[in-house]
Amino acid sequence: MGVISYFNKKKQEQNFKTAYEKYYDTIFKRISYLTGDMHAAEDLTQEVFIKLYNSPPAHDNIAAWLNKVSTNTSYNYIRDKKVHEGKNEMIYKKEMDNVVSIEEVAINNCEVDLTKKVLNILSPRDRMCLLLKFSGYKYSEIAEVIGVDKNSVGTLISRAQTKFKENYLNLEGRGE
CATH class of the missing domain: 1.10.1740 (Rna Polymerase Sigma Factor; Chain: A)
Structure with a gap:
């Protein structure tokens, strides 16, 4: 420097x-x-x-x-x-x-358990119709799986939904 x-x-x-x-x-x-x-x-x-x-x-x-x-x-x-x-x-x-609160988890678990109970009450064919329908299957695919005519699938699903709803409300009312 x-x-x-x-x-x-x-x-x-x-x-x-x-x-x-x-x-x-x-x-x-x-x-x-x-x-x-x-x-x-x-x-x-x-x-x-x-x-x-x-x-x-x-x-x-x-x-x-x-x-x-x-x-x-x-x-x-x-x-x-x-x-x-x-x-x-x-x-x-x-x-x-x-974030899911503990209450939400408990309610969801109860609803899942109740849904499983109601599905188990239904006949195997009604249970299969609902599970396939709400899994995104088309009527023709459902008809093939359960072995019925394609034209009768809509009626079968509607009846299965009615039975499901009745059983769900019945079990829910009893607190199960």
Whole structure:
């Protein structure tokens, strides 16, 4: 390092120290006011002064430069915080949609158990008709599986549904 650059470096460090001592409190208060967060203001104020140390302005109006940089830094912090909070809120809502309460699980288990009991009460042909129908099979496929004419499948399913409903309501009413 040459003599001139050494003195320039010393002068730069002295200028930085003077600016830091003179403007730190003002910049801290400004950032604290803009962000509403004292803890963040401490970090952001340090960030502003690090920027001043690493790349000082080409002009002599340090106060104006510090005000501009501190304002931009504060607004960036606020924007990033809102984005982060928005993402957290979205994740929270998404997770809450996926959460199933214990009560819901218990009710679903009871309904599944009741449905199984009712299906077991039905005749094998009625049970097969309903299971195939609600599994997405077509009437022609159901007719082939249970060995009846395709035209009679609709009637068989309708009767099986009526029997299922009666048995379901009957068992549900008894608390089974």
